[in-house]
Amino acid sequence: MQITSDQFHEKSAEALQDESLAGALFVLGKMFPLMRETVAGQLPEFEALRDRARDIRNHALDHLPDYLDAFEKKVIANGGRVHWARTGAEANRIVAKLCKEADARQVIKSKSMVTEELELNDHLEAEGLTVTETDLGEYIIQLRKEKPFHIVGPALHLSAGQVSDTFYEAHQEHGRSEKVEDKAKLVEEARIVLRERFKNADVGITGANFLVAETGQIALVTNEGNADLTATLPKRHIVVTGIEKVVPTLDDLGVLLRLLPRSATGQETSNYVSLYTGPRQDGDGDGPGSFDIVLVDNGRSNMLDSPVKEMLRCIRCGACLNSCPIYGAVGGQAYGSVYSGPMGSVWTPALTSVSQAGNLPNASTFCGKCEEVCPVRIPLPKLMRHWREKEFEQHLSPTTARWGLGVWTWLARHPRSYRLFVRLGLIGMNVMAPAPSQKGRWIAKLPFIASGWTESRNLSAPSGGSFLTQYKQAQKAALEKTGHPSKTEGASK
Amino acid sequence: MSSAREEIFARLHKASTPLTADTEKPQPLVPAVAQTTGAACLVQFKEKATALACTVAELDRIQDVPQEVTRYLNERALPADIWCSTEPAITSLPWAAQTTLTLHADIARNKLDGGTSVTGCLAAVAETGALAVASGADFATRLGYLPDTHIVVCRQDQLVGGFEDVWAHIRQYTTSSAVPPRAINFIGGPSRTGDIEATLVMGAHGPRAVHVILVPATG
Numbered sequence: 001m002q003i004t005s006d007q008f009h010e011k012s013a014e015a016l017q018d019e020s021l022a023g024a025l026f027v028l029g030k031m032f033p034l035m036r037e038t039v040a041g042q043l044p045e046f047e048a049l050r051d052r053a054r055d056i057r058n059h060a061l062d063h064l065p066d067y068l069d070a071f072e073k074k075v076i077a078n079g080g081r082v083h084w085a086r087t088g089a090e091a092n093r094i095v096a097k098l099c100k101e102a103d104a105r106q107v108i109k110s111k112s113m114v115t116e117e118l119e120l121n122d123h124l125e126a127e128g129l130t131v132t133e134t135d136l137g138e139y140i141i142q143l144r145k146e147k148p149f150h151i152v153g154p155a156l157h158l159s160a161g162q163v164s165d166t167f168y169e170a171h172q173e174h175g176r177s178e179k180v181e182d183k184a185k186l187v188e189e190a191r192i193v194l195r196e197r198f199k200n201a202d203v204g205i206t207g208a209n210f211l212v213a214e215t216g217q218i219a220l221v222t223n224e225g226n227a228d229l230t231a232t233l234p235k236r237h238i239v240v241t242g243i244e245k246v247v248p249t250l251d252d253l254g255v256l257l258r259l260l261p262r263s264a265t266g267q268e269t270s271n272y273v274s275l276y277t278g279p280r281q282d283g284d285g286d287g288p289g290s291f292d293i294v295l296v297d298n299g300r301s302n303m304l305d306s307p308v309k310e311m312l313r314c315i316r317c318g319a320c321l322n323s324c325p326i327y328g329a330v331g332g333q334a335y336g337s338v339y340s341g342p343m344g345s346v347w348t349p350a351l352t353s354v355s356q357a358g359n360l361p362n363a364s365t366f367c368g369k370c371e372e373v374c375p376v377r378i379p380l381p382k383l384m385r386h387w388r389e390k391e392f393e394q395h396l397s398p399t400t401a402r403w404g405l406g407v408w409t410w411l412a413r414h415p416r417s418y419r420l421f422v423r424l425g426l427i428g429m430n431v432m433a434p435a436p437s438q439k440g441r442w443i444a445k446l447p448f449i450a451s452g453w454t455e456s457r458n459l460s461a462p463s464g465g466s467f468l469t470q471y472k473q474a475q476k477a478a479l480e481k482t483g484h485p486s487k488t489e490g491a492s493k
Numbered sequence: 494m495s496s497a498r499e500e501i502f503a504r505l506h507k508a509s510t511p512l513t514a515d516t517e518k519p520q521p522l523v524p525a526v527a528q529t530t531g532a533a534c535l536v537q538f539k540e541k542a543t544a545l546a547c548t549v550a551e552l553d554r555i556q557d558v559p560q561e562v563t564r565y566l567n568e569r570a571l572p573a574d575i576w577c578s579t580e581p582a583i584t585s586l587p588w589a590a591q592t593t594l595t596l597h598a599d600i601a602r603n604k605l606d607g608g609t610s611v612t613g614c615l616a617a618v619a620e621t622g623a624l625a626v627a628s629g630a631d632f633a634t635r636l637g638y639l640p641d642t643h644i645v646v647c648r649q650d651q652l653v654g655g656f657e658d659v660w661a662h663i664r665q666y667t668t669s670s671a672v673p674p675r676a677i678n679f680i681g682g683p684s685r686t687g688d689i690e691a692t693l694v695m696g697a698h699g700p701r702a703v704h705v706i707l708v709p710a711t712g
C-alpha cells in the first residue's frame with residue numbers, strides 16, 4: 001500500500017483553506033451522525049446489538065483459523081475455490097492469474113476497500129486489462145485518479161460541477177457533447193456507460209462485507225446494486241477480501257447487518273443485501289461459471305498478535321470518520337491513505353509502519369466520539385495512543401515534541417521550578433492578551449513553537465491565577481471564616 | 494517453501510485459541526422489529542417497503558396479477574414488454590387475456606434494458622420491507638437488476654418477520670448437505686445512489702421502480 005501520510009500537515013493545511021470541502025464535510029459530520037442517531041433511537045435493542053456484535057467479532061477473531069478453515073471447506077463443497085495471499089503483491093498476482101486463465105480483457109469491480117489497499121487496479125492495468133469501478137463514487141475517483149475521500153462515500157468531496165467536468169472528458173468517446181450538472185442526469189449518464197461495461201465484462205471482482213463460516217457464503221451490501229451485477233453477469237466472479245471478515249453463523253451475520261447500514265448512513269437497511277454461494281448451478285438462468293475467493297492477510301495476522309488486535313473487529317461503516325472533529329475539518333484526502341479518520345489512523349500504521357504513518361494517530365483530539373459511535377465498540381483512542389507511544393519509543397516523533405515533553409517531565413519532577421515556570425507563563429500570557437471584550441479575553445498570537453496553536457484559532461487568556469494559587473486562597477478564606485480549612489464534598493462524608 | 498496458507502495459519506494459530514466443544518459462543522440476538530407475525534407483519538411490511546420507495550398493491554386473487562401489471566404499466570406510461578420468471582405460479586397466470594402486454598422469454602443481457610420483469614420471490618421481509626429472491630432454474634438473478642421496473646408477486650404466506658426466517662430457508666439446504674442457491678438477494682426498493690453531493694438519486698444501476706403485488710396464501 002502506497003501512502004503519503006507523511007504529508008498530513010501540508011495536506012490538512014490545504015484542506016482547511018478549501019471552501020468547497022465544507023459542504024461535504026457538513027453532510028458527513030452533521031447529517032450522517034444525525035440520521036444514525038435517529039435510526040439507532042428507533043431500535044430499542046441497538047446498544048445490546050452493539051455489545052453482541054463486539055462479542056461476535058471477538059469470538060471469530062479468537063478462533064480465526066478454525067472459522068477460516070470451516071469457511072474454506074464450505075466454499076469448496078459449494079463449488080468455489082479459495083486462494084490465500086500473504087501480501088498485497090501476492091494477492092494481485094493471484095487475481096491477475098485468474099483473469100488470464102479466463103482470457104479476460106475487461107474487468108468490472110464493485111467497491112472494495114481491500115482492493116484499494118492492494119492497489120489491485122494498477123496491477124491489473126499494468127497486465128493489460130481494462131478495469132472499471134462500478135460504484136458511482138468509486139468510478140468518479142477512478143476517472144480522476146484519486147484515493148477515496150471516505151470509506152463509504154469515496155467521491156463526496158467533489159461538487160456536481162467537478163463530476164460533470166470529469167464525465168465530460170471521460171465520456172467523449174460515448175458521444176457526450178454537452179456538459180450537464182443536474183445530478184440525476186449525471187447518474188443517468190454513468191448508468192448508460194457502466195451498463196455497457198457490465199454487459200461486456202469477462203470478470204467481475206467484488207469485495208465481501210462478511211464471510212459466513214456456517215455456509216461458505218459471502219455477504220455483500222450496496223445501495224446501487226452494482227455488486228450484484230458484478231457478481232452475476234461476467235463469466236467469472238472473483239472475491240477479494242481480508243481474512244478478518246469471517247463470522248461464524250448466519251445469525252451472527254444478522255446482528256452485523258442490523259448495525260452496518262444504521263451506523264454508516266443512518267439507513268435501516270441497505271437497498272441490496274446479498275449472499276453469494278458459489279458458481280452458477282445446473283439449470284440456473286445466469287451466474288458466473290467460476291467463483292474464486294482470494295483471502296488476503298497483508299499484515300492482518302500480525303495485527304491479531306499485537307496490541308491493536310481489536311481493530312480487526314472493524315466492519316468499515318465509517319461512523320468514526322463522521323464523528324471525528326479532525327476528519328470533519330480536513331477530510332479524507334489529507335490522510336494520504338485509503339483508510340482515513342480514526343479507523344485509518346489505527347489501520348494505516350499497522351499495514352505500513354509507524355515511521356510512514358506516525359502522523360495519523362497524532363491527528364486526534366482524543367475526544368472519544370469515535371469509540372462512542374463504533375458499532376463494534378473498538379476503543380479507537382486507546383489504539384491510537386498505542387501508536388503514539390510506539391512512535392515516541394522509536395524516536396520518530398518530531399524534535400520539538402520530544403523536547404517539549406522532556407522539559408515537561410523535568411518540570412513535573414521539580415515543583416519549585418514548575419511553579420516559577422507557571423507564574424512566568426501567566427504573566428507572559430496576560431501581557432499578550434488584549435483588554436477583555438464581550439467574548440472574553442483571547443490571545444491571538446503565541447510566540448515561538450506555540451505559534452502553531454494560534455494559527456487557526458485563539459487561545460483563551462488565563463484568569464484568576466494558577467490552580468494552586470486559587471486553592472491556597474480558598475483555604476485561607478475558609479480558615480478565616482470557620483477556623484477549619486475547607487473540605488471537599490466527597491471527603492466530608 | 495511453505496505455502497501461503499500454511500504461513501498465514503501458523504501466524505493465526507499463534508495468536509488464537511482452538512475452538513472446542515466447550516467454547517462459549519455469543520448467543521443470537523433478534524430485535525423485536527424482526528419478529529412480527531400475522532396481521533402486524535403485513536402492516537409492518539407495507540410500511541417499510543413503502544419507506545424504501547416500493548409501491549404495494551394487494552389483490553384478492555392471484556389470477557388478477559396480469560391485469561394489475563397492465564394497470565401499473567399504463568398508469569406510468571411504461572412499455573408493455575415484460576419478462577417473467579419461469580416458476581409455474583407466474584407462468585400459469587392468465588396472461589393471454591391482457592392483449593396489450595407482450596411477454597418475452599429471451600433474457601439475454603442486452604434484451605432487458607428498459608423493460609419490466611415480473612417474478613415471484615422467496616420471502617417478503619417485514620423487518621426491512623425488502624424482498625428476498627433466490628436464484629435457481631426458475632429465477633435468473635438478472636431479472637432483479639437489469640430491467641427498469643421489477644414487479645414482484647408475493648403470497649401472504651411468504652411474508653416473514655426478519656433475516657432469520659430466510660436463514661432458516663438456507664439451512665434447509667445446508668442441513669441436508671445440499672448447496673444453497675447461488676445467489677440470495679434482499680431487494681430493498683429501487684436502486685439508488687447518494688454519491689454525488691450526497692443527493693439521493695433513484696435508478697443508479699438497477700431498477701428505477703419496484704412494485705410489490707401481494708396475493709392471498711395458497712392452499
Ligand code: SF4
Pocket residue numbers: 263313314315316317318319320321343370373374375376377378
Ligand atoms: S472503527 Fe468502528 S466506527 Fe470506524 S469504520 Fe470501523 S466499525 Fe465503523
